[in-house]
Amino acid sequence: MSDSWPDGADETARLVNLWEQHMSRRFTPRHGLLPSNAVQIWTFAHHAARLSRAVITLHEAGHDLEAMPLIRQTLECAMNAAWLLVTETGGPALSAVDTKNRRVMYREVTELGMADLSEVLKRVEREEVRDAETVTHTRSFEERCRAVSGGRHIYAMWRTLSLYSHATSSIADVYLESVPVTLEAPLGVAMLLEADWDQADTWMRVQALMLLLAQIAADDAQAKPVHRTQLARARKRLGVTWQIRPADAD
Incomplete structure (x- = not known):
């Protein structure tokens, strides 16, 4: 730019x-x-x-x-x-994607015993069936x-x-600085309190x-x-x- x-x-x-x-x-x-x-x-x-x-x-x-x-x-x-x-038909397609994601989340929470969302899950599953009948496509x-x-x-x-x-090595990298290997820095890196971000x-x-x-x-x-x-x-x-x-x- x-x-x-x-x-x-x-x-x-x-x-x-x-x-x-x-x-x-x-x-x-x-x-x-x-x-x-x-x-x-x-x-x-x-x-x-x-x-x-x-x-x-x-x-x-x-x-x-x-x-x-x-x-x-x-x-x-x-x-x-x-x-x-x-x-x-983008609006219904996005809503269908959201319904699918909610269904997966509700099922996971219920199966893990974190909360009983079985009734909500049933309603979402019925909604997902209706989506499958009316929504012609979804997209990533x-x-x-x-x-x-x-x-x-x-x-x-x-x-x-x-x-x-996300918590990736790319995040870790901006808080590290290469330095000579010494007793104080045996890994050859120094930790930065402020990210090296320009x-x-x-x-x-x-x-x-x-x-x-x-x-x-x-x-x-x-x-x-x-x-x-x-x-x-x-x-x-x-x-x-x-x-x-x-x-x-x-």
Whole structure:
């Protein structure tokens, strides 16, 4: 990313403020957009804005590495919103995936004796059967990314974010520094109290881009887009020409 780009934290804050201006307005889905798609697009965009507030707070406190899981979730919200905009039955499909995950969780909790969720489990299983009869497809997050124009590049960013969103050796590495082997450092490493992390600016720019994508999806889902001009300006500032469309339209 070019050093001539605007500050990612500033752009994120501008987009959060833009969304908060929109929150009090009535959301009217565009004609032909499935209600379940429209509702989830709005909620994902809204959560992306709230996540962005949290990321800014962490950034200002110098906790940029700790913000990586939130940036990752913002990316997920943005890509899901974009996918829902271009996938007719996306809303029911995402709900079906959630039903399956809840069923697995309820069964695990019940079998381990942590709580008796058997009655809830029965209802979820019946719901899953109905989903199987009505939902024609479900997709993994990777498949959803690949179904949207430009989504493969965003999925690659998601993979990078994932390295720093779980307890992996990538996390351990940023708290270690190579030093000569001595009696005081027999392993040849020193432990760092502060992470050796110099990617804050890059990932704050990614945060701004993902919030922008989520808001484009929400605006495009409106019967009468309310922020088309402001989002066009944000595109220009951030150096992208994004138009949400299916990957097969490229």
